[in-house]
Amino acid sequence: MFEKNKILEKNRSSRRAFIKGVIASGTAVSSSGYIFGSLAGCSPDQSVLGSVERLVSLNVNGQTRRVDVLPNETLAMTLRYKLGLTGTKLGCDRGECGACTLLVDGVPNYSCSTLTHSVRDKQVTSIEGLQGPNGELHPVQQAMIDELGPQCGFCTPGQIMSAVALLESNPNPSRDEARQAMSGNLCRCGAYDHYLNSVMKAAERS
Ligand code: FES
Ligand code: FES
Structure with missing residues (x-):
């Protein structure tokens, strides 16, 4: 049992490291x-x-x-x-699909x-x-890591940009408001609940 827990914890750590790479710059997935x-x-x-x-x-x-x-x-x-x-x-x-979402004058756009x-x-x-002056992650990016938001990570940059725009205009959204704001971002892995958890966590912390 102890051994199994150790393996689970190791898997979670390496998954968190992978997610961190994706979230910082989206470079883990390239086309x-x-x-x-x-x-x-x-x-x-x-x-x-x-x-x-x-x-x-x-x-x-x-x-x-x-x-x-x-x-x-x-x-x-x-x-x-x-x-x-x-x-x-x-x-x-x-x-x-929303994978290409970025902000134009603070408004999410499909680039x-x-x-x-x-x-x-x-x-x-x-x-x-999104990174801070010393390279620190945006609170939404950090929340995505903490909540293990992405699966493959391909849709993640677009999801993050939509979440950032939402929290700029509505720092304290309800879960339904967050769902609505993120509805233009599809996720083939179906990680919608994880993304919503991340947005709510980022809102809680702001
Ligand atoms: S790549 Fe732009 S909406 Fe899908
Ligand atoms: S995490 Fe794979 S497409 Fe969204």
């Missing part, structure tokens, strides 16, 4: 092959579509980033494949369905922008 497939699929003509200025300044996580943006490029593509911010995940790439040119005068916050 780097996606970009090469997607960009390789662009026709040469797409680089000259439209007449908007392509070299733009974006405010991302409090920093000004200069980047060359195609007229039809989505924010998810710009962040992941031009700015190296791979914490934002791409799941469906068609506005259905796979947001044109980068449309956020030129706005503040974009991705999962990488």
Whole structure:
């Protein structure tokens, strides 16, 4: 019995370490092959579509980033494949799953369905922008670790961004309000209750 408890505790610790890695920057899950497939699929003509200025300044996580943006490029593509911010995940790439959620002027947005040119005068916050000045985790991230929120972790950055937006606008939500606010984020692993527990814990602590 004692031996079994030791094994269980060891498993929980290594799972917590895994979750911590996912939550800090979303780097445990990567789809780097996606970009090469997607960009390789662009026709040469797409680089000259439209007449908007392509070299733009974006405010991302409090920093000004200069980047060359195609007229039809989505924010998810710009962040992941031009700015190296791979914490934002791409799941469906068609506005259905919420994996790509980030904040535009504090409001949750599906970055796979947001044109980068449309956020030129706005503040974009991705999962990488949540950390404190000394690298400390956001309270929502810490609560996700403490509650062992994610399973595979792929949807986690999007879930966290929605939860952060909720607690900014409503620091003391009911469980139903939290469920409603998180309803745009699907989880193929079905970890919904764990995520809700995490949001409620973060609210309790704030
Ligand atoms: S990847 Fe954007 S909603 Fe699914
Ligand atoms: S934790 Fe696996 S998809 Fe949500």
